[in-house]
Amino acid sequence: MSDFSLLLGACVAYVVCSTSEIELQGSRPGNPGRVFGGIVLYFGIGVGIKTVVISTALVLAFELALRFALKRRPREILKSLILYVVSGLLLWGMLERLPSNATESVAGLMIGTACIAMGIDSARFISVVGRGVLADVRKYLRHDVLLYLVLGSVAALAILTSPQLGPGGLVVGVAFFYMIKLEFKRFAEAKITYAQTVGALGRLVERAGFVPLGHHKRLTFLSNEIAAALGFGYESIERLQLFSRISGVGLISLGDPEDTVGAPSLEILEHTRRFLSRTGYLGEASPPGFAEGSDAWRSLDSHVVEIAWDRLMQEHTPVEEFAAEWLKRHVGNEANMVAGALIRVSASG
Amino acid sequence: MKRGELRVGRLQIYIGGVVLCAAGVGVLLARNFGLANWRVSAAFWLIYCLAHWPPVEIPVPELHHASTEKPRSPSLSAGFLVIMTAAYATSPSTAFVVGALSPVAPGNWRGTQRTIFNSAQGAIYAGLASFLFHLVRTAIPQPVVRELIASLVAATLAVILNTTLVARAVSFERSWSLSRALEQLWWPARHSMVFAIIGLLVALLYQDRGMVAVVLLVTPLVLMRYVRSGKVALEQARDSTLHAFVSLVEEKDPYTRRHSDRVAAIVLELYKELGVPESELKRRFLGALLHDIGKVAVPRRVLAKPGALEPTEFEAIRRHPLVGAETASEVDCLQDLLPEIRHHHERIDGKGYPDGLADDAIPFSARVVAVADTFEALTSDRPYRRALSVSEALSEIERVRNSQLDGMVVDALVRAIARGLELPTRFDSAVIVSRRKPMDVPGQSVPGAGP
Numbered sequence: 093m094s095d096f097s098l099l100l101g102a103c104v105a106y107v108v109c110s111t112s113e114i115e116l117q118g119s120r121p122g123n124p125g126r127v128f129g130g131i132v133l134y135f136g137i138g139v140g141i142k143t144v145v146i147s148t149a150l151v152l153a154f155e156l157a158l159r160f161a162l163k164r165r166p167r168e169i170l171k172s173l174i175l176y177v178v179s180g181l182l183l184w185g186m187l188e189r190l191p192s193n194a195t196e197s198v199a200g201l202m203i204g205t206a207c208i209a210m211g212i213d214s215a216r217f218i219s220v221v222g223r224g225v226l227a228d229v230r231k232y233l234r235h236d237v238l239l240y241l242v243l244g245s246v247a248a249l250a251i252l253t254s255p256q257l258g259p260g261g262l263v264v265g266v267a268f269f270y271m272i273k274l275e276f277k278r279f280a281e282a283k284i285t286y287a288q289t290v291g292a293l294g295r296l297v298e299r300a301g302f303v304p305l306g307h308h309k310r311l312t313f314l315s316n317e318i319a320a321a322l323g324f325g326y327e328s329i330e331r332l333q334l335f336s337r338i339s340g341v342g343l344i345s346l347g348d349p350e351d352t353v354g355a356p357s358l359e360i361l362e363h364t365r366r367f368l369s370r371t372g373y374l375g376e377a378s379p380p381g382f383a384e385g386s387d388a389w390r391s392l393d394s395h396v397v398e399i400a401w402d403r404l405m406q407e408h409t410p411v412e413e414f415a416a417e418w419l420k421r422h423v424g425n426e427a428n429m430v431a432g433a434l435i436r437v438s439a440s441g
Numbered sequence: 442m443k444r445g446e447l448r449v450g451r452l453q454i455y456i457g458g459v460v461l462c463a464a465g466v467g468v469l470l471a472r473n474f475g476l477a478n479w480r481v482s483a484a485f486w487l488i489y490c491l492a493h494w495p496p497v498e499i500p501v502p503e504l505h506h507a508s509t510e511k512p513r514s515p516s517l518s519a520g521f522l523v524i525m526t527a528a529y530a531t532s533p534s535t536a537f538v539v540g541a542l543s544p545v546a547p548g549n550w551r552g553t554q555r556t557i558f559n560s561a562q563g564a565i566y567a568g569l570a571s572f573l574f575h576l577v578r579t580a581i582p583q584p585v586v587r588e589l590i591a592s593l594v595a596a597t598l599a600v601i602l603n604t605t606l607v608a609r610a611v612s613f614e615r616s617w618s619l620s621r622a623l624e625q626l627w628w629p630a631r632h633s634m635v636f637a638i639i640g641l642l643v644a645l646l647y648q649d650r651g652m653v654a655v656v657l658l659v660t661p662l663v664l665m666r667y668v669r670s671g672k673v674a675l676e677q678a679r680d681s682t683l684h685a686f687v688s689l690v691e692e693k694d695p696y697t698r699r700h701s702d703r704v705a706a707i708v709l710e711l712y713k714e715l716g717v718p719e720s721e722l723k724r725r726f727l728g729a730l731l732h733d734i735g736k737v738a739v740p741r742r743v744l745a746k747p748g749a750l751e752p753t754e755f756e757a758i759r760r761h762p763l764v765g766a767e768t769a770s771e772v773d774c775l776q777d778l779l780p781e782i783r784h785h786h787e788r789i790d791g792k793g794y795p796d797g798l799a800d801d802a803i804p805f806s807a808r809v810v811a812v813a814d815t816f817e818a819l820t821s822d823r824p825y826r827r828a829l830s831v832s833e834a835l836s837e838i839e840r841v842r843n844s845q846l847d848g849m850v851v852d853a854l855v856r857a858i859a860r861g862l863e864l865p866t867r868f869d870s871a872v873i874v875s876r877r878k879p880m881d882v883p884g885q886s887v888p889g890a891g892p
Contacts, residue, residue, distance in 0.1 A: 268639070272661060275668045282675040285774040289679045292771040293686050299764055300738040344689050348740045370685045373678030 290338045290374065297340045301349040307404065312336040314437070315400040321433040322392065332393055334374050339364050339397060357401040361394070395422070395430040403434060411438040452613040456558045459606060463541070463561035470533045470568050477538040481531055484652055485539045489523040490546040492659045520546065521633050522662065524563065525599060525640030526655060528571035529592060530647040540567025562606040570599035570637075588641060596637030604630040624719050679774075680727065687730060690737045694744040696823050697736075703821075705729035707813035707854075710862050714853035715809075725806060728778035732785045732810050735765030747824040759794045762786055780804030785811050788845045808847040812838070812854055815846060831858060 294308035315336045319329045342363025346352045352360075368374050399418060406414055415431040422431075471477075520543060527539040541564035544556045551559070574595035581587035608622035615622075643658045687701045708729035712722055736744070739761055743754045750758070766783035769775040784798060784807035791799030803811075819834035829837065835855065842851045 268661065271635070272665055275665045275672070279668045279672040279675070282672040282679070285772060286675045286679045286682075288772040289682055289775075292768045293682065295771065296686075296734070296737055296764070296768040299767070341686070341689070344693070344737060348742065367685060367689060368682075371678050371682040373674055374682075 286373070287334060287337070290334055293341060294338045297338075297343060300344075302343040302352060303340045308337050308340060311339060311397075311400050311404055314403060315396050317437045318396050318400060318430060318433045319393075321436050322396070322429060328393070331374070332396060335364075335368070335393075336397055336400070338368070338374075339401065341367055357398050357405070361397060361401065392426045392430065395426045396433075399430050399434055411435055452610065453554075455610060455613055456554065456561075459558060459565070459610075460561040463564045466565050466568050467534075467537055467541075470537050470572065474532045474534045474572075477534040478531065479538070482527075482535050482538040482542065485523060485527045485531070485535075485655075486542045486546070488652070488655050488659060489520045489539065489543055492520045492523050492662060521603075522636035522640050522643065523655070523659070524567050525570065525596060525637040526643040526647060528567050528595060528599065529574055529588075529641055529644035531571070533568050533571035533575065536571035537564045537568030540564040558610055562603065562610075565606070566599045566602035569602065570595040573598050588645070592638060592641035592644075596634060596640070599637055600630050600633050603633065621719060683727070683731060683734075686737075687734055690734065693736075693741045696821065697733075697744065700817060700821065701730050701733055703817045704732065704810065704813045707817060707857075707862065708809055710857040710860075711809050711813060711850060711853045714856050714860075715850070724777060725781075725809070727775075728781040728806060729810050729813060731765065731769065731775070731778060732781050732814065733761065733765065734768060734782065735761035735763065738764045745824050759786075763795050781806045781810040783807070785814055787811070789847060790844045793845075803847075805847075809850050812846050812850040816854060 291308070295305075297303060298305045298307055312333050315332055316329060319332050324332070339361060342360040342365075343349075343352045343355065345363045345367070346355055346360070402418060403411075403414060409417075412435060415435055419427060419431050524536070524540050524543060528536040531539075541560045543563045544550070544559035550556055574591045577591035577594050578587050581590060604623065604626050608619060608626050611617065611625070612619045612622040617625075639658070643655050646658070647655055688699075691697050691700055705726050709722060709726050712725055717725070739757050740754075743750065743757055746754065762783050762785060766779050769779055769782050781804070784793075784796065784803055787793035787796065787798045787803045787807060788811075789800055789803070789808075791797050793803075815838060816834055819829045819837055820831060822828045835858065838846060838851055838854065842848045
């Protein structure tokens with residue numbers, strides 16, 4: 093295959109794939125298309141300064157086109173370029189140190205891919221580590237590296253089949269990538285409709301008069317702010333948001349709206365948790381411990397939702413006074429942390 | 442001989458036939474291509490095991506509430522790709538063995554009878570597809586074209602054989618028609634076709650780079666399956682959340698407990714009588730299940746009131762389709778269910794609620810739910826009257842055909858009942874039934890048919 097056709101094919105692969113944003117099991121949406129495109133480009137046309145310059149110019153042109161077409165922010169364009177160049181340089185440096193036969197070997201491709209993945213996403217990784225949220229670090233290692241490895245192996249397949257299938261190898265690679273993307277897209281759609289369903293049921297409880305209209309939206313916002321102030325990771329916040337959106341459903345089990353006025357938040361939330369436990373997914377991830385009785389056994393998540401609920405019911409009480417009252421009924425480190433976070437959130441407006 | 446025994450006998454005869462065919466194919470392939478390479482077969486089987494885990498259950502609507510036996514969902518895995526790779530890259534005899542071994546992969550065991558059948562049909566399609574691939578490949582001179590054409594032909598044969606053989610077994614096992622079984626299995630068949638074509642890529646790599654290339658390709662497929670299993674779990678959680686919510690609302694009133702389940706089961710039977718395709722049933726079932734979701738806004742004391750309703754109370758009842766539709770409209774995947782949720786209390790003569798639609802202006806799905814809703818309500822105890830018998834309920838429904846209810850749907854109900862309509866059981870509680878004075882209000886001219 094000539095360098096030109098490979099360059100062309102690789103650029104098309106890059107452009108096609110880099111417009112993708114995919115999300116894996118609750119992780120932040122990323123753009124591994126760029127990684128895939130970059131790998132194809134660098135493996136396909138051989139590594140060298142000339143290649144880096146040409147490909148960077150092409151990427152710049154593409155990103156600028158996107159800037160106008162999709163109104164992408166200049167900061168994002170700069171980030172893309174840096175990632176692209178860093179990935180190429182990393183790969184270049186690595187391949188230079190490997191024996192020549194290894195560059196063609198499957199093992200070399202896989203290792204290279206993993207290195208690029210780590211290199212490209214290092215900025216994000218460092219920021220995650222910097223926040224000290226271990227759950228997020230584990231999640232990063234479990235999901236993102238796996239994702240990059242997989243995309244890398246697709247890219248490797250495309251390159252390996254190029255000698256036999258010609259540019260068709262790249263087409264197969266891109267097609268395969270699209271299959272993966274399609275699966276992620278369907279997953280994301282399922283997640284959106286699940287969140288919509290949960291939200292709609294929460295609003296239905298409001299329409300039925302159990303809680304004021306907009307209660308769940310405000311509860312979600314407040315619990316989200318408290319969780320963020322406590323340093324919860326993306327996944328935990330997302331789970332808490334989902335729970336908050338439907339948290340009032342437990343009221344239905346307690347009777348008609350007029351019967352439930354003044355019902356204890358713990359009882360309501362425990363009924364909601366029981367309801368969700370029949371439904372899978374969120375049921376399995378609901379904050380445990382509402383019914384435990386002892387604060388020492390309760391999770392931090394359940395404290396967050398409970399204090400947010402109680403706060404909305406006593407909005408007009410000054411926050412310090414509310415927190416002091418609330419702490420009279422709760423003991424333990426978690427309760428103190430949550431009350432402190434609520435005060436900080438309120439102070440910051 | 443009982444009908445059930447006869448059905449089992451036919452299935453076993455069929456399985457025996459498939460096993461004999463597999464044996465015949467195996468002997469023919471061994472004579473023409475020699476014995477299988479056992480080391481290669483074992484290596485492919487190991488990769489098959491890796492690719493097959495975790496299997497993704499294909500969501501099949503749970504539409505058989507009255508049935509005692511829950512049918513197991515078919516599953517799709519990248520294992521098919523591994524078998525097709527073996528078909529392209531190895532001899533037909535080896536592919537035959539890989540196909541035969543596939544059902545004994547961990548997590549793939551489905552009882553002795555099924556495993557024997559799956560083993561036989563796997564061996565048949567893998568062996569014959571491999572044979573056809575090599576036959577076509579040698580007949581075409583151009584290097585790349587011949588592989589592509591040969592793989593397409595072989596993949597088509599494999600998918601047709603696999604789908605047809607399994608569909609026939611399913612039709613015997615569940616007393617379905619062959620076309621119904623084929624319709625159920627069409628979804629995995631399409632994916633199998635894609636896998637079979639990707640198998641060519643792996644086969645080419647296998648010939649060039651060996652077994653590592655197969656592992657390289659299976660890795661992304663495993664991730665895709667991981668993502669798909671997450672998606673399926675979310676969809677199931679969404680549906681079960683909706684179902685649990687409906688149950689929660691109906692628990693407010695012992696008289697309407699499981700009402701929506703039963704209406705949904707009747708709707709399903711009506712659509713079957715009306716000849717609606719199987720693929721539509723799941724959506725319509727869900728629509729019927731959710732038709733009364735807005736009742737959460739109706740106070741318990743109103744739902745359970747034995748006497749006549751006050752105008753304000755009746756207004757609360759009239760609002761429930763609107764509240765339900767408003768809620769469903771917030772969810773993308775429920776948009777197609779809005780007609781039955783909003784309009785299931787409309788009447789053919791235009792005296793229904795909430796919009797007073799008449800005749801064909803009422804969406805068909807809403808007319809179907811209206812008939813099922815009325816029949817279920819009439820045959821259930823209510824605070825204001827005891828349940829009517831089926832014949833009494835049918836004569837009430839006949840009385841209002843073409844004035845309140847759609848005549849065509851009523852006919853379908855009569856046929857379904859004649860055929861032996863089965864409904865989910867109700868958790869009947871000992872309730873004291875008193876009589877509510879029927880009110881002459883729009884949408885309620887069949888006594889006790891709603892809300």
